Amino acid sequence: MEKRIKIHYITGLVTAALVLLLGLSLAISAAVIYFGGTEQPYSRETVGEYLKYVLPFGILCILAVISGIVIKFVFPLEKSKLLPQSDEFRALKRQRARLEKKNAEALSDERILKESLYRKKISIALLAVLSILGIAALLVALLGNYDAALINESVIRVALTVFAVALIGGACAYVAKIYMAASARREAEIIKELLNSCESLESSSAAEEKVDRKPLYMNIARASIFALAVVFIVIGIFNGGMADVLGKAVRICTECIGLG
Amino acid sequence: MEKNLKPKLTFKRRLIQLYAALLTNANIKGFATGSIFKGNSKNACVPGLNCYSCPGAVGACPLGSLQNALASSGKTVPYYMFGIMLLYCITFGRWICGFLCPFGLIQDLLHKIKTPKLKKSRVTRILSYFKYVLLVLFVVIIPLAYMFKDMPLPAFCKYICPAGTLGGAISLLIHPANTGMFEMLGPLFTWKFALMISILVGCVFIYRLFCRFICPLGALYGIFNKISILGIKLEKNKCIDCGLCHAKCKVDIKHVGDHECISCGECISVCPTKAISWKGSKIILPENEIPEAATEEEKTVITKKREKRVFILRLVAAVLMVSTLAGALVYYNFIYEEPEISTDIGTGDFNVEDFRGKVVVINFWGTWCSGCKKELPAFNKVASDYADKDVVVVTVHTSGTEGWEEPEVYIDKNLKGSKMLFVRDVRVEGAAYDTYYTALGGPGTYPMTLILDDKGVVNYTTVAELDYESLAAEVEKALAKDTSGIDTDNLFEGYVVGDLCPSMDLEYIELIE
Numbered sequence: 001m002e003k004r005i006k007i008h009y010i011t012g013l014v015t016a017a018l019v020l021l022l023g024l025s026l027a028i029s030a031a032v033i034y035f036g037g038t039e040q041p042y043s044r045e046t047v048g049e050y051l052k053y054v055l056p057f058g059i060l061c062i063l064a065v066i067s068g069i070v071i072k073f074v075f076p077l078e079k080s081k082l083l084p085q086s087d088e089f090r091a092l093k094r095q096r097a098r099l100e101k102k103n104a105e106a107l108s109d110e111r112i113l114k115e116s117l118y119r120k121k122i123s124i125a126l127l128a129v130l131s132i133l134g135i136a137a138l139l140v141a142l143l144g145n146y147d148a149a150l151i152n153e154s155v156i157r158v159a160l161t162v163f164a165v166a167l168i169g170g171a172c173a174y175v176a177k178i179y180m181a182a183s184a185r186r187e188a189e190i191i192k193e194l195l196n197s198c199e200s201l202e203s204s205s206a207a208e209e210k211v212d213r214k215p216l217y218m219n220i221a222r223a224s225i226f227a228l229a230v231v232f233i234v235i236g237i238f239n240g241g242m243a244d245v246l247g248k249a250v251r252i253c254t255e256c257i258g259l260g
Numbered sequence: 261m262e263k264n265l266k267p268k269l270t271f272k273r274r275l276i277q278l279y280a281a282l283l284t285n286a287n288i289k290g291f292a293t294g295s296i297f298k299g300n301s302k303n304a305c306v307p308g309l310n311c312y313s314c315p316g317a318v319g320a321c322p323l324g325s326l327q328n329a330l331a332s333s334g335k336t337v338p339y340y341m342f343g344i345m346l347l348y349c350i351t352f353g354r355w356i357c358g359f360l361c362p363f364g365l366i367q368d369l370l371h372k373i374k375t376p377k378l379k380k381s382r383v384t385r386i387l388s389y390f391k392y393v394l395l396v397l398f399v400v401i402i403p404l405a406y407m408f409k410d411m412p413l414p415a416f417c418k419y420i421c422p423a424g425t426l427g428g429a430i431s432l433l434i435h436p437a438n439t440g441m442f443e444m445l446g447p448l449f450t451w452k453f454a455l456m457i458s459i460l461v462g463c464v465f466i467y468r469l470f471c472r473f474i475c476p477l478g479a480l481y482g483i484f485n486k487i488s489i490l491g492i493k494l495e496k497n498k499c500i501d502c503g504l505c506h507a508k509c510k511v512d513i514k515h516v517g518d519h520e521c522i523s524c525g526e527c528i529s530v531c532p533t534k535a536i537s538w539k540g541s542k543i544i545l546p547e548n549e550i551p552e553a554a555t556e557e558e559k560t561v562i563t564k565k566r567e568k569r570v571f572i573l574r575l576v577a578a579v580l581m582v583s584t585l586a587g588a589l590v591y592y593n594f595i596y597e598e599p600e601i602s603t604d605i606g607t608g609d610f611n612v613e614d615f616r617g618k619v620v621v622i623n624f625w626g627t628w629c630s631g632c633k634k635e636l637p638a639f640n641k642v643a644s645d646y647a648d649k650d651v652v653v654v655t656v657h658t659s660g661t662e663g664w665e666e667p668e669v670y671i672d673k674n675l676k677g678s679k680m681l682f683v684r685d686v687r688v689e690g691a692a693y694d695t696y697y698t699a700l701g702g703p704g705t706y707p708m709t710l711i712l713d714d715k716g717v718v719n720y721t722t723v724a725e726l727d728y729e730s731l732a733a734e735v736e737k738a739l740a741k742d743t744s745g746i747d748t749d750n751l752f753e754g755y756v757v758g759d760l761c762p763s764m765d766l767e768y769i770e771l772i773e
């Protein structure tokens with residue numbers, strides 16, 4: 001890997017890890033405070049206490065983000081190089097699909113079929129692994145022993161199971177993604193090659209086939225909906241609907257915004 | 261050339277996003293005082309997802325208002341909200357998402373953080389339909405279903421909305437004046453906080469995770485995206501189906517301008533045949549018609565003319581925008597003042613002063629507030645249990661019902677024969693909020709409870725929901741003249757109530773016989 005790309009790649013990974021850690025530490029802090037067992041778990045002091053633990057991650061995160069920005073300007077990089085399954089690939093595939101309609105023969109290629117077949121197999125395998133993991137997690141959650149007195153423990157057990165499953169599932173998906181990206185890159189090369197070989201096909205423009213529909217009916221629809229909206233608003237002002245909006249916006253039901 | 265265009269457009273979009281976020285949250289002083297804005301501009305909804313319980317917000321959140329309007333549609337047909345939503349949908353569609361929504365801006369900025377990204381795929385395309393499920397379930401069905409049970413439940417706000425957790429809950433909690441709010445935090449807050457963190461962290465890795473998979477407001481705007489007056493359009497006769505726009509786009513579109521397109525305009529510059537353009541742009545700035553036979557000189561003249569028009573248009577737009585923003589900032593932060601609370605209003609028979617010598621529990625509630633209704637039975641029980649111990653429980657209903665049940669009907673159904681006193685708050689002319697509540701330190705959130713001792717001193721205040729045990733414990737303290745818990749930083753604890761509202765005479769609610 002080119003040195004420049006490596007720098008970007010590593011900064012990205014480190015930042016990602018720190019962002020995840022920060023998020024995780026915030027969510028865990030809230031969970032620990034809540035499951036802490038006291039009747040009134042949250043207070044400004046407790047939250048402050050826990051934020052002290054989170055702060056280092058926050059600072060590191062900010063530093064990583066800043067270094068990411070600095071690196072972006074100091075070692076500029078062409079974006080596509082960083083994208084494993086590049087935008088270009090998607091565009092190429094679409095182009096190929098279009099041309100294939102006209103000249104299927106020139107564009108059919110054994111290698112492409114093979115690549116997509118392998119990818120499909122890997123997707124199915126991944127789906128199977130994820131399903132098994134999901135079912136296993138569900139069983140653990142459903143078959144566990146629940147005791148109202150030990151509800152906190154039970155919730156933590158379920159959370160841990162979900163976390164473990166998500167971790168294993170995520171790792172599998174990441175490995176699969178690496179393969180897919182490599183395969184996509186190989187396929188892109190082949191498609192490019194094929195497209196070059198039948199470029200002459202491109203000359204028949206698609207333009208004549210399509211005609212834009214007249215926008216008149218659209219404008220009528222727009223005008224009618226607009227008029228309807230205005231009529232509704234005017235009725236609403238008089239039937240008290242507007243006052244209700246104001247009333248709810250200046251008097252907040254705390255439970256309704258999640259303070260509960 | 262194309263390369264130059266891109267950052268220019270992104271930069272302009274970012275500026276407009278920032279501008280819109282500032283304009284709809286112009287009440288900056290709200291963050292300093294820790295209370296929400298209570299003026300009349302909250303009659304109108306802002307276009308983007310912007311919580312009305314955020315101290316900065318100067319307008320109402322369309323999604324929250326829509327849920328509340330549906331939840332109270334049994335009493336008032338929500339023409340107003342339907343009209344506002346239709347107006348935004350037909351005028352802007354998801355252009356709002358690309359340019360005006362503050363929560364969209366937050367997500368855009370988070371995605372700028374340099375990490376490996378998860379790009380769109382078939383899976384994300386399928387997931388993008390999830391927001392429609394949430395729209396139907398959490399915004400329409402649940403609020404409507406609970407309306408029949410007379411229980412206001414804006415389900416999306418309550419259980420999901422991260423904009424509410426961030427802009428509303430956390431912004432309020434940060435301020436020291438609202439320390440009392442920590443008391444009420446429990447399972448719901450823990451869940452919403454964890455969800456908000458997950459969504460925000462997710463946005464770093466997945467472009468606009470919330471907009472693409474969760475936001476019901478975006479879903480609603482998306483339905484109208486194709487026919488909205490502003491937005492992005494694709495001229496099919498020019499399109500050669502090269503797929504570059506689709507590849508460039510970061511959201512789960514099938515075609516440019518469909519229900520997923522947030523009209524960000526990033527794909528305009530990659531289209532080789534210029535088939536993608538802004539809707540309505542030709543009305544404002546018609547394309548140059550340069551006659552074929554024109555000489556070079558004539559061509560330059562025509563082009564120059566156009567450039568001049570572009571410049572003038574931009575200048576006018578910039579001046580208008582800057583002056584509007586400056587005007588809003590000055591108005592909301594320096595000129596606007598809440599109508600003065602006159603402390604001698606009301607023509608009713610209830611005056612708290614008449615209860616000197618007794619412990620008085622004052623509870624502020626509304627039939628539109630589910631938390632208030634939940635805690636009323638505890639107050640009712642205290643009223644009966646302490647009836648012979650010189651304790652009076654007064655419930656003060658908000659002056660308006662916000663399209664919900666009238667309090668007398670609710671009391672008749674649920675609290676018949678109660679020993680509590682039922683009165684109604686009053687409003688000063690021109691104010692959108694309740695005077696008695698405000699005079700006693702109400703920050704804009706409901707429920708709120710105060711306990712006065714026999715001398716009329718505020719012994720205890722809270723904006724949290726109370727259960728029987730905690731309420732009874734506080735009443736006992738007041739009866740025992742135990743003032744150790746008084747926290748003078750907390751609302752108006754320690755003040756004599758008579759100084760706060762000397763002669764406010766509230767009306768008793770006429771109970772149904």
Ligand code: SF4
Pocket residue numbers: 257309310311312313321322323324325416417418421422423424425428
């Ligand atoms: S919680 Fe969300 S949907 Fe509800 S009012 Fe606030 S921002 Fe709007």
Ligand code: SF4
Pocket residue numbers: 308309356357358361362363364365470471472475476477478479
């Ligand atoms: S989808 Fe929702 S949150 Fe996202 S920009 Fe649109 S309105 Fe805002």
Ligand code: SF4
Pocket residue numbers: 492505508509510511513515516517520521522523524525526527528
């Ligand atoms: S289709 Fe174009 S304008 Fe629409 S979201 Fe995608 S890039 Fe933005």
